[in-house]
Amino acid sequence: MSDYNFAYLDEQTKRMIRRAILKALAIPGYQVPFASREMPMPYGWGTGGVQVSAACLTPGDTFKVIDQGADDTTNAVSIRKFFEKTAGVATTEETARASIIQTRHRIPEEPLTEDQILVYQVPIPEPLRFLEPSEVETRKMHSLEEYGLMHVKLYEDISQHGAIATAYAYPVKVEGRYVMDPSPIPKFDNPKLRMAAIQLFGAGREQRIYALPPYCEVVSLDFEDHPFEATRADHDCDLCGASDSYLDEVIMDDAGGRMFVCSDTDYCRSRRAAGHVGAQGAPYEEGRP
Amino acid sequence: MEALALQGGFSDASVEAALAFRAVMRAMARPGTVEHVAGAVPPAPLSAAAGVVMLTLCDPGTPVHLAGEADCAAVRDWITFHTGAPLVGRERAAFAVGTWPDLLPLEGYPMGLAEYPDRSATLIVELNVLEARGARLTGPGIAREVALSLPETVAFQANAARYPLGLDFVLTCGDRLAALPRTTRVEAN
Amino acid sequence: MYVAVKGGERAIDNAHAWLAEERRGDPAVTELSVAQIREQLSIAVNRVMAEGSLYDPDLAALAIKQARGDLIEAIFLIRAYRTTLPRFGASLPVDTGAMRCDRRISATFKDAPGGQVLGPTFDYTHRLLDFKLAAEGETPHAPTATPTPGPTPHIMGYLDCEGLIQQEPESDSTPPDLTREPMELPADRALRLQALTRGDEGFILSLAYSTQRGYARNHAFVGELRIGAVAVEMGIPELGFAIEIGEVVLTECETVNQFKGSKTEPPQFTRGYGLVFGQTERKAIAMALVDRALRWKELGEEDQGAPAQDEEFVLMHADNIQATGFLEHIKLPHYVDFQSELELVRKLRREAEGFATQEAAE
Numbered sequence: 001m002s003d004y005n006f007a008y009l010d011e012q013t014k015r016m017i018r019r020a021i022l023k024a025l026a027i028p029g030y031q032v033p034f035a036s037r038e039m040p041m042p043y044g045w046g047t048g049g050v051q052v053s054a055a056c057l058t059p060g061d062t063f064k065v066i067d068q069g070a071d072d073t074t075n076a077v078s079i080r081k082f083f084e085k086t087a088g089v090a091t092t093e094e095t096a097r098a099s100i101i102q103t104r105h106r107i108p109e110e111p112l113t114e115d116q117i118l119v120y121q122v123p124i125p126e127p128l129r130f131l132e133p134s135e136v137e138t139r140k141m142h143s144l145e146e147y148g149l150m151h152v153k154l155y156e157d158i159s160q161h162g163a164i165a166t167a168y169a170y171p172v173k174v175e176g177r178y179v180m181d182p183s184p185i186p187k188f189d190n191p192k193l194r195m196a197a198i199q200l201f202g203a204g205r206e207q208r209i210y211a212l213p214p215y216c217e218v219v220s221l222d223f224e225d226h227p228f229e230a231t232r233a234d235h236d237c238d239l240c241g242a243s244d245s246y247l248d249e250v251i252m253d254d255a256g257g258r259m260f261v262c263s264d265t266d267y268c269r270s271r272r273a274a275g276h277v278g279a280q281g282a283p284y285e286e287g288r289p
Numbered sequence: 290m291e292a293l294a295l296q297g298g299f300s301d302a303s304v305e306a307a308l309a310f311r312a313v314m315r316a317m318a319r320p321g322t323v324e325h326v327a328g329a330v331p332p333a334p335l336s337a338a339a340g341v342v343m344l345t346l347c348d349p350g351t352p353v354h355l356a357g358e359a360d361c362a363a364v365r366d367w368i369t370f371h372t373g374a375p376l377v378g379r380e381r382a383a384f385a386v387g388t389w390p391d392l393l394p395l396e397g398y399p400m401g402l403a404e405y406p407d408r409s410a411t412l413i414v415e416l417n418v419l420e421a422r423g424a425r426l427t428g429p430g431i432a433r434e435v436a437l438s439l440p441e442t443v444a445f446q447a448n449a450a451r452y453p454l455g456l457d458f459v460l461t462c463g464d465r466l467a468a469l470p471r472t473t474r475v476e477a478n
Numbered sequence: 479m480y481v482a483v484k485g486g487e488r489a490i491d492n493a494h495a496w497l498a499e500e501r502r503g504d505p506a507v508t509e510l511s512v513a514q515i516r517e518q519l520s521i522a523v524n525r526v527m528a529e530g531s532l533y534d535p536d537l538a539a540l541a542i543k544q545a546r547g548d549l550i551e552a553i554f555l556i557r558a559y560r561t562t563l564p565r566f567g568a569s570l571p572v573d574t575g576a577m578r579c580d581r582r583i584s585a586t587f588k589d590a591p592g593g594q595v596l597g598p599t600f601d602y603t604h605r606l607l608d609f610k611l612a613a614e615g616e617t618p619h620a621p622t623a624t625p626t627p628g629p630t631p632h633i634m635g636y637l638d639c640e641g642l643i644q645q646e647p648e649s650d651s652t653p654p655d656l657t658r659e660p661m662e663l664p665a666d667r668a669l670r671l672q673a674l675t676r677g678d679e680g681f682i683l684s685l686a687y688s689t690q691r692g693y694a695r696n697h698a699f700v701g702e703l704r705i706g707a708v709a710v711e712m713g714i715p716e717l718g719f720a721i722e723i724g725e726v727v728l729t730e731c732e733t734v735n736q737f738k739g740s741k742t743e744p745p746q747f748t749r750g751y752g753l754v755f756g757q758t759e760r761k762a763i764a765m766a767l768v769d770r771a772l773r774w775k776e777l778g779e780e781d782q783g784a785p786a787q788d789e790e791f792v793l794m795h796a797d798n799i800q801a802t803g804f805l806e807h808i809k810l811p812h813y814v815d816f817q818s819e820l821e822l823v824r825k826l827r828r829e830a831e832g833f834a835t836q837e838a839a840e
Contacts, residue, residue, distance in 0.1 A: 004562060006303035015301075015348050018310045019383075023345075023407035025317045026457040026470035028429050032407045033660035037556040043803030045810065057306040058316070070813045075810050077486040105814045114319075123807070133792055136663050143403040161826050162833075175472065177453060186818035196432075197316045205800045206468055207660040212316040213430035213472075216636055231821055263814055268619035 003197060006080070007054040007285040012043040013037055017209070019057035019109060024211035025100070027219035029174030030142070031208040041205065046079055047120035047204030049102045054101060062090045064098035069106035069246065095266050104215040105168075107189040109237050109245045109267040114198035114214060120183045122203035125210065147179050150221065158226050161240065170228075172218045179221070180210065188230045188246045193218040235260040239281040240271035294366035297330035299344055309345040313459065316369075316468035321435035323419060323467045328435045332363035338461035339386050339413050340367075347372040354398075357391025359415070365431035366417055369454075379410075386413040389440040395448060398456055406453040419462035423460065428473045435466060436478065445475040501546050509571040515539035524756025529798065530556030531657065531676045533726050533755050549676075554799050561657070568652070570720055571709045574730045574753070576629045578704040581757075584633045586699045586734055592630035598757075610833055619816060634732050634749070643734065643747045644777075647649040658710075663790055670793065672773055675754050676763045677796030685771075685786045686764035692769045694784030697736040698750060705729045705757050729754050735770050740778055768792065792797055 005011065013035075020034040039047040057063065065080040067073040069095040076130060079102060080091050092098050093107045104121040112118060124130075128138040131149045141147070157165040164170075170187035173179050182193055183201060193199070199212040212218060222228035233247040238259040245267055247260040258281055262268035272284035300303040305328035312324040331340030347353055351402055353374040355364055355444030379385060379397040392412055401409035416438070421436040424445075439460075441446060448455045448471055471473075503511065516523055516539035526538040530553045545551035581597025584590055597600075610616065637643040653668035665673070674682060689695055707727050711720040731752040739745035750770030752762035771786035785791055786824060795801065 006307070008562075010562065011302055012348055012350075014310075015346055017470070019346055019351070020407070021314060022317050022411070022457070023409075023632070024470065025314065027406050027453050028472065030406060030453060033662070035404075035657075035659050038554075038561040038707075038799065041556070042806060043800045045803060047803075055312065057309075058311055059304055064319070066304075072486045073811055074486045074490055078644065081487070096409065104810075110488065123804070130459040135794070136790060137392065139404045140657040155644060162829055163822075164828060165826070167822040168815040184812075184815050186735070186814055188818065197549075198314070205804055211318075213470075215432050231825070233817065233821055246814070247817070248813055249820065263817075274497050276530030 004086055006059075007057045008040075009037065009051065009054045012182050013051075014055045017051055020209045021052065021055065023196070024200070024209050024252075025213050026213055027178075028178035028216050029172075029178030029210060029216045031203075031210045032210050033207055036207040041078070043081070043205035045075060046102070046104060046121040048202030048206075048209070049104070049119050050079060050082070050202075051204060052200050052202035052209060053083065053100060054087070055100050056119070057089055058216060059087070059089065061099045062092050062097055063087075064095065064101045064257075065103075066101065066106060066108070066264075066266075067104040068248075072265065093103070093266050094270070095264075097227045105184050105186075105223050106246070106263060107185055107192045107195075109262070110270075111192075111196055111240075112123065114196045118195075118197050119201045120185075120199065120201045122181070122183045122201045122206075122208070124169075125181055125201065125203040125206050125208040127169075127179050128221060129183050142178060144188040144201075145177065147173075150179060154221060154225070155183040158223070164222065164226060164228075169175040171221050173219050173221060174212065175183045176219075180218075182218075185249075186246060187220070187228070188232045190218075190220045190228070191230050234259050234276060237262045237271075238278040240276045241281070242268070242271055242276070265279075290419050292301065294332075294370045297332070297340065297367065298371045299328045302344075306345045308435045309341045313318050313342060313345065313466065313468065316459065316466055317430075317457070319430045319472055320428065320469050321366070321421065321437040321474040322430060323421065324467050325465055327464060327472050332361075334358050334361075335364055335386065336415055336461045336468040337366025339415055341464075342413055342459055342461065342466065343368060343374075343384065343386065344371055347374040349373040350374070351383040352377040354385035356374060356385055359387045359391065365415070382410045384413060386415065388415045393444070395444055395456060400451060400454045403454070406455075408433045409454065409456055409457060411457045413441055413459045413461055414440070415458055416462045419460055419467060423478060425474050425476045425478045426469075427476075428444075429471075430445075431473070437469070439469070439475065441477045442477045445469060445473070449474060501544070501835075510543060512536060512543055516540050519758065522547075522549060522552075525679060525761070526552045526556055528680065528755040528758050528761060529553045529676050530560065532556050532560040550798050550802050554802070557799055567712060569723070570711045570713055572710060572726070572728070574704065574728065575632055575706055577704055577706040577708045577728070577730070578625070579630050579704050581705040581759075582630055583704075584700070584702045586701050587619050587633060587636075590631075590633055590636065598753070630704070630734070634734075637701070637734065637747060638719045644737065644749060646749065654667050661793065663793070665789060665793060667769075667773070667776075670789065671751065671769060673755070673766075673793045673796055674752070674768055675761075677765075678798035678801065679761045679764070681757075681798070681801075682761060682764040682768055683795055685792060686767035687784045688784065689767050689771045694774065694787045694821065696748075696750070696770050698733040698736070698767050698768070698770060700763060700766075701732045701749075703729070703731045703759055703763065705759065716795075727756050729756065729758045729762040731759065731766045733763075733766040733770060737777065748773070767791040 020032045024032045039050055063083055065076040067076040074124045083089055095110045100117045102119040112181050131153055132138050154164050168186045169181055169184040170190055172180050172182055198212050220228040236243045239261050245262045248263045249258055249260055251258050304359050309326050309399055312326045316322055316324045326338050326341040329340030329344050351374050355378055398410040418438050420438045426437055426443050427434045452471055457471055458469040460467045516535045522542055523535050523538045525531050541552035541555040582595045656672055706723045709722045710724050710726055712723050713720045733750040735748045737748040739748050750766035752765030754762045768786055772789055774787050
């Protein structure tokens with residue numbers, strides 16, 4: 001891979017992405033169009049996040065990649081390897097040690113700091129897309145701050161189900177202006193969107209970048225009589241005993257046996273390393289999963 | 290073209306530009322924070338920081354406006370040679386550089402369109418003083434409030450009032466810079 | 479005792495090693511060379527060049543070999559390579575009027591200057607499996623003729639002389655480039671044509687077919703279809719003139735379409751246009767039909783709500799690399815989102831059951 005430039009992208013492409021990132025930070029929640037490049041991995045597999053990460057990385061960075069909260073999911077492994085090869089950066093699985101974290105579908109449990117950057121992979125950046133398929137129309141709606149359609153949709157949920165039937169990619173309003181798709185994170189993660197770190201969102205196939213500066217006001221859309229509720233499985237982690245983390249449900253046998261474990265694998269590991277043991281967990285041993 | 294124009298660029302472009310971008314990004318994400326940058330030695334009257342910002346962000350796709358004293362042969366040649374950016378009037382500028390009085394009035398620059406508010410100019414404002422005192426800043430990127438030595442407050446307030454349209458500013462002084470996006474609320478202190 | 483699944487990295491390496499083995503197939507069978515693919519699977523090579531937007535038969539052949547004959551995968555390899563290439567400049571527009579035609583046919587005139595040249599076509603072959611090809615060592619020879627000297631004029635030129643075909647506005651402005659700028663809608667015709675020429679052949683074909691069956695029918699005749707080599711020239715500012723930098727084979731299709739005329743304009747034919755790398759005539763004809771369908775607005779026609787008339791629908795879904803990536807990404811784990819849905823459905827069901835029990839009790 002030494003034939004390629006640092007972090008794969010050529011300098012002109014990086015400049016174009018960097019300019020888009022700066023405008024995205026200046027207009028929080030607004031989707032900046034950018035000339036997404038064809039990457040050596042498929043669209044829909046993190047090309048937006050990869051381009052944003054490539055434009056941000058410096059040789060001194062420590063890079064972490066998670067998919068579904070886990071460092072060892074195959075696509076996370078593949079993206080981490082890509083940057084090890086093309087940028088020669090150090091990588092880590094420890095949230096606290098990472099300076100840039102690229103994520104798909106989760107926000108780490110451990111609060112991020114001012115020195116960190118969280119890069120999201122985004123499939124469909126337009127929060128209004130499934131209500132209005134036309135980009136021409138949704139762009140108009142954002143410009144006019146016309147979000148009635150979204151409220152109608154959420155309200156229809158309530159009248160049909162008694163609750164808002166959106167469990168992930170739950171729409172938010174940023175700084176009282178733009179409605180934004182936080183990417184398909186579970187709504188459990190929505191309250192974490194107001195954080196100390198810089199958050200960058202990259203949608204490669206859809207050619208959009210958007211951002212949340214630190215401490216930006218991010219409000220999950222709701223109604224006074226149906227306030228937003230961040231939900232998780234009503235269990236503790238069976239490995240580390242955490243009662244505050246988002247849980248994956250794992251099917252154990254044919255008889256309906258199941259256990260609940262932290263989706264954030266580093267969070268779970270560090271808790272177990274600190275001596276926490278869940279209902280079905282064994283004491284932590286260095287080097288064992 | 291003077292030989293001078295050929296000098297003062299990045300010596301290791303991909304790494305120096307990456308470091309500089311991170312500084313500019315931190316500044317834009319945290320209005321009021323002062324960052325140090327390095328790698329460019331532009332001709333006078335440009336500051337090193339203004340030079341770094343231009344090397345990092347400008348290219349043939351970004352028309353640049355040189356305001357007042359910045360519009361001199363040495364700077365024109367340097368920017369043309371190192372970035373290839375076309376030099377234009379303020380009404381077409383993606384970037385503009387100059388002192389605050391030279392950049393004024395702000396009305397002439399692209400402010401963005403209702404459907405594309407990102408199509409607005411970024412102004413690189415050359416200052417003699419850049420320190421964490423003076424105007425009170427609040428808004429996105431700022432935990433509570435910060436102070437920053439701004440040349441004035443009224444023009445920035447008028448700019449913020451146009452949100453989501455508006456200009457974004459990078460304030461430069463020597464090898465230091467800070468940024469003021471259109472979202473920042475500015476009050477005189 | 480549950481142990482989380484680990485070892486993603488080793489699994490990936492092993493999968494790729496297996497893939498390489500499968501690519502080679504039975505080692506007792508001679509390995510395909512890139513040159514063999516380039517020479518003997520040239521229609522596949524052409525498609526990969528066209529949709530990969532890179533004219534390089536050797537690289538396209540290599541991509542086909544690497545992709546085990548999966549042409550969309552091969553196109554993807556070419557696109558990913560193309561995007562890393564520095565751009566030195568833009569060529570001048572090619573002059574298809576000066577094309578050295580291997581094939582040139584018109585469906586609108588029985589004969590015309592330059593003649594009807596069938597060229598190397600599948601047309602009129604009887605689609606019978608040729609079992610002789612299964613045997614090796616065949617080197618067929620086709621009879622040759624002296625090419626007609628001078629350029630072959632465009633058929634459209636004859637209609638143009640009479641003012642029977644709509645004039646296209648000439649422009650020297652630089653056309654947009656969707657590989658360098660984000661797609662912006664509404665798109666002008668140049669951008670639409672770029673999207674169509676690199677769009678998926680199957681998608682463009684089906685859209686074109688839909689117009690023929692009545693979804694925005696526009697009565698297309700193939701005014702001319704030509705395939706051949708054209709020179710590519712680049713202006714060199716330092717020299718003050720253009721130099722030839724190479725040659726590409728193109729397929730060009732111009733359709734003549736009916737137009738009823740309007741209060742202000744007398745009846746006139748209109749055009750659809752297709753231009754594609756290589757010998758790719760199915761794609762070029764389909765492209766011309768879809769181009770014509772997308773022009774309804776500028777020609778003052780009615781929006782019939784047909785898919786081929788919907789610019790945003792066509793342009794946003796024509797790219798097979800975008801489509802296949804997004805389609806196949808649903809193979810990736812989504813269990814975090816699914817878990818959130820699971821909790822929500824359980825909660826809604828509990829509430830519904832609670833409500834029903836409460837109602838029954840009352």
